[in-house]
Amino acid sequence: MIAFANAKINIGLQVLSRREDGYHQLETVFYPLKMYDVLEVVEATDTRFIPSGIPIPGDAKDNLCLRAYRLLAEAYDLPPVCIYLHKTIPIGAGLGGGSADAAFLLTLLNDKFELGLAESQLLGYARRLGADCAFFIRNTPVLATGIGDVFEDIEVDLSGYHVVVVKPPVHVSTAEAYRAVTPDPASRQLKSAISHPVATWRDAIVNDFEAGIFAVHPVIATIKENLYQSGALFASMSGSGSAVYGLFNKSVQLTELEVDNKVFYIE
Numbered sequence: 001m002i003a004f005a006n007a008k009i010n011i012g013l014q015v016l017s018r019r020e021d022g023y024h025q026l027e028t029v030f031y032p033l034k035m036y037d038v039l040e041v042v043e044a045t046d047t048r049f050i051p052s053g054i055p056i057p058g059d060a061k062d063n064l065c066l067r068a069y070r071l072l073a074e075a076y077d078l079p080p081v082c083i084y085l086h087k088t089i090p091i092g093a094g095l096g097g098g099s100a101d102a103a104f105l106l107t108l109l110n111d112k113f114e115l116g117l118a119e120s121q122l123l124g125y126a127r128r129l130g131a132d133c134a135f136f137i138r139n140t141p142v143l144a145t146g147i148g149d150v151f152e153d154i155e156v157d158l159s160g161y162h163v164v165v166v167k168p169p170v171h172v173s174t175a176e177a178y179r180a181v182t183p184d185p186a187s188r189q190l191k192s193a194i195s196h197p198v199a200t201w202r203d204a205i206v207n208d209f210e211a212g213i214f215a216v217h218p219v220i221a222t223i224k225e226n227l228y229q230s231g232a233l234f235a236s237m238s239g240s241g242s243a244v245y246g247l248f249n250k251s252v253q254l255t256e257l258e259v260d261n262k263v264f265y266i267e
Ligand SMILES: C[C@@](CO)(OP(=O)(O)O)[C@H](O)COP(=O)(O)OP(=O)(O)OC[C@H]1O[C@@H](n2ccc(N)nc2=O)[C@H](O)[C@@H]1O
Pocket: 010, 013, 022, 023, 024, 025, 026, 028, 093, 094, 095, 096, 097, 099, 129, 130, 131, 132, 133, 146, 147, 148, 174, 175, 178, 238, 239, 240, 241
């Protein structure tokens, strides 16, 4: 059985406070992107993980796909499986690729082995694998609070815009990005700001990670500036970076975009 695990962007991200366990309370909008990793699960004699595409840093034994499989195998009678992952979502990009793989694998195993898990149970397992993993179970635009795993449906539709994603060759660690932010419990205007037209977002919507990450990696700030100079109505780093996206009116000729870095993706 095959599943296509999509990426996400964050529209705005405000870090509100730091919890005792080191995690942070935040407010952000998650929006699904039509950029995919491909997952396949086949029954096998031994459980194996076979990646292809973009190389994944770290030990394959710790891959989020295997962690998702083990989590369900502890509770349900799952046979050994071969998990194939073809990686195309950039890593260390703030596009949530690893979390998406894990969440889609939970759903895929639930479907393939007819485990009968309800959405609420899948959300519970996803939360144990990573803060933003739960978003990918429902995979619809949401305002996320808590540590990024409590959701409220919102009306945001970017289908009338080009979404251009630029990924410089910089890997940003999520934990490092959180350490560089000073939380501010008062900064809670995202829900209101997102309800206004995209053209107003530039002055109203902020990603709190940008200042700290731009200071260390100025190339990311340059990409954002270039997207605005090329006519983006709104541009932002996604999550903890390093990918930056720009929203353009569909009338803009994107072939004329001049950005310093490779345009990775255009929707
Ligand atoms: C920043 C965000 C924004 O959507 O995404 P990315 O930019 O990484 O995609 C998320 O909060 C990332 O969520 P996720 O990548 O699932 O985080 P986890 O694996 O659970 O945690 C990685 C590390 O990030 C920090 N962390 C994560 C979430 C959170 N609300 N507070 C934190 O402080 C912790 O230091 C944790 O050890």
